[in-house]
Amino acid sequence: MKRTTRFRPHSVTREDRADGSILLTSNHALGPVVETTGDWLHHWAEEAPDRVFLAERYGAGWRRESYVSVLEKVRAVGAALLARGMGADTPILIMSGNGVDHGILSLAAQYVGVPTAPVAEQYALIHGAHGRLRGAIELLKPKMAYVVDADLYVEALGLDALVGVEIVSSKPGHVLGVTPFEELLEGDASVDIDAAHARVTPDTVGKILMTSGSTSSPKGVLTTQRMMCTNQTQLADALPFLRERPPRIVDWLPWNHVFGGSHNFNMMLANGGSLYIDDGKPVKGLFERTLENLSLVTGTLAFNVPLGFGMLLAALRKDAELRRRFFEDLDLIFYAGASLPQEVWTGFEQMAMEVKGEVPLITSSWGLTETAPSAMMQMEPTDRSGIVGVPVTGVTVKLLPDADQRCEVRVKGPNVMTGYFEDPEKTAAAFDAEGFFITGDAMVFIDPDDPNRGMRFDGRISDDFKLLTGTWVRAAQLRLDMLAHLAPLAADIVITGADRNQIGVMIFPDRAELEREGFELHEDRGALTCRLLQGEIHRRLAERAREVSGSSSLVSRAIVLSEPPSMPEGEMTAKGNLNFRKVLTRRKDLLERLYDDNDPAVALA
Incomplete structure (x- = not known):
């Protein structure tokens, strides 16, 4: 079976230490890293000003924003934030899902050093989940909160925890006291936006991302500019085709999660790509919207959870034209969240061969919110699901094997967080004496005698x-x-x-x-x-x-x-x-x- 040859071969060093631990590091050097996400935006606004950066559905087509238009709006919104006295200690709570204005607000805040804190929109839309929203508000103490549609989120906006917080909405609707997003787009001429942007450094916090809370109470991960920028260099080091041509995705994965909001969003920004926001999801009643969106635009990269890929494979089998368009420019199929069922993997391989005569790289990686996220990746083609590969450039993975050679995983690198928001005790407990982040995950070697074969995720130690x-x-x-x-x-x-x-x-x-x-x-x-x-x-x-x-x-x-x-x-x-x-x-x-x-x-x- 012909597979794409555009990949970087694994090359890692394994060090077995006297204490029984194992260190894995990449033999490839970490490439150049920009200092801030604003550097990417400036670069592409100059190099490809009219290229689509962000797009969302608008009527029968798309609302498209180019790199130069996003930069102009980011600078205007950034000035409006600073004119309100906002800074590193005044987070912006983002309560609604993916959208162009959401993206502009996030980048504007990063541009001037104001952290954003996106939370799951379900917390605001589901009455019974308001307690989790209230907990996030009480932890973060935001000065501003954003929703795309105030009428849709009106119940959440009435929470007493939001009293005194400026509410901004792209659609203020009938809710009183809401600031239209258009007002932020007016900017403020009294603000020296260039000087403000110059004060942003790699150590500036860009986001506070909440962990899932699947094993403990949610924690706020302080995500710095360095973490985000380094991880995109690591990803491009691992996937060389990202630098060969601008990528394009049609993607639904939520931006409150590190995979959708940092991995995928920043991958487009860092490489001059285009992000078409999919307002569908792999659930009954919404997946049809995904198929409609794909009938309008397809990507060079496809990201999804295994369930979504299973649904997509079934739909592609029924639609020859969509099948042709889906595979014609496809470089990558990337699954996350769990192992891709082998029959789905095989189905995509066979379909790709029938359509274009070669198989794109089908792969996954491993990481956490605390690692920004990718720390290991399967960079070479393989025929098996569930492999998470080897360390990315600049990362050292420490393995603590048990008697069965199942390894507890710890990690160190410039993409790893320095701490949790307002929680020094959990921060201290998260690192070992050598400064490695204690992930709580376990892995096993595919081949103990050849670390270049990679590793397989083997669950949470706590489970x-x-x-x-x-x-x-x-x-x-x-x-x-x-x-x-x-x-x-x-x-x-x-x-x-x-x-x-x-x-x-x-x-x-x-x-x-x-x-x-x-x-x-x-x-x-x-x-x-x-x-x-x-x-x-x-x-x-x-x-x-x-x-x-x-x-x-x-x-x-x-x-x-x-x-x-x-x-x-x-x-x-x-x-x-x-x-x-x-x-x-x-x-x-x-x-x-x-x-x-x-x-x-x-x-x-």
Whole structure:
């Protein structure tokens, strides 16, 4: 199978130290790094002034903003912010999703040294999630808050926590006291915008990004200009085609998350690319909008979560013209959030060969909000999903292997944060004595004798637990395996068994799939009962039990939950990740039922 040859071969050094730890570093040198995101904007406004930088849907077409127009608006908005007395200690809370004005406001704030703090729009739109929004406001103490449409966010704007905060909106609507975004675009001639921009340094905080809260309370990651700018150099070092021609993406990934808002957004800005904002999502009722957007514009890079790629593959199989346009300029398919199902991977490979005779680089990387985000990447073509590769340039990865050579991962580099917002205790606890950030993630080598083969993500250390027998269960990897065995019935699952004799699973079902399969579902105190469904789950558990050995991976029981995970109750983060501890705590009665062999809702292997 012909694969693209436009990649950078892995070249890493492995150092085995006397204390048992392992250091991995790239043998490639870190390329030149600009000082601020404003440097990118100035460069491309001069080199390609009329090229589209940001675009969003407007009627039947697009509202497009060129590099030179974005720079002009960024300078005007930056002056308006400074005229209000804003600075490093007055964050701007951004409460709504991706949009051109959102992007201009973010860049304007970075241009003059004012941090922005984008939060998940669900916190403002869902009444039950307002507590999480209030928590963010109380932590950040913003001086300004932005929403795209004040009427849509009116309930959140009425929170007492926002009293005294200037509300800015692109569509003020009927909400009184809201500043139109157009007023910021008027700027302020009394401000020396050039002098203000000159005071911004690599150490200036550009963003405060909230962690997901899937393992603990959300924390504010102080994201500096150096972190963002370094990481884009690291990405371009890893993906040389980014420097060969301006990239283009049609992307929905949310900007409150480091992957959408720093990785993808800044990748376009750093390389003179074009970001077409996809106002669809890989969910029923919104994915059709994504397909409509792709019928208008396709990208040279495709970013998505595995579910989104699965839906896209199915749609491309039905539409020959879209299939042709999707692949004709495609350099990269990049999945994030979880391993791409192998059948989806293979489907894209086969389709690419049929359309253009070669396969784009299909890959992923590893990192966290605290690493800006990419710290490791699979840069070479491979035929397997789930590999996160080797360290990017300028990063040192420290591995602490256990007896089975599963390694705890720590990381150091110029793209790593210096601390959490207003939390010196958590900051101190986040680094070891050598200054490595303690990620809490685990990995294993693809080939222990050849570090250039890369590493595979192997879950969170904190997700692991012991059975009563003392056997360790690696819950993260087991969860992925069980999701594959229970697909498509299970939308997500929680692995159980801590301090018990057996491993079980609590299943959040795909209700639509169960209904399509004809299961007659009945609710019973938070669980779904159905004789045929129980029989199907029993069959799958028993089939898998014949394939595995050892109690550490044998799943013996399952229960199907009737209520989906609750964001207001903290069971699900804004990024769509389950908070396993919260699920187990909130549904402790169902957990007890799971271990009752006589409960009719329980399926046993």
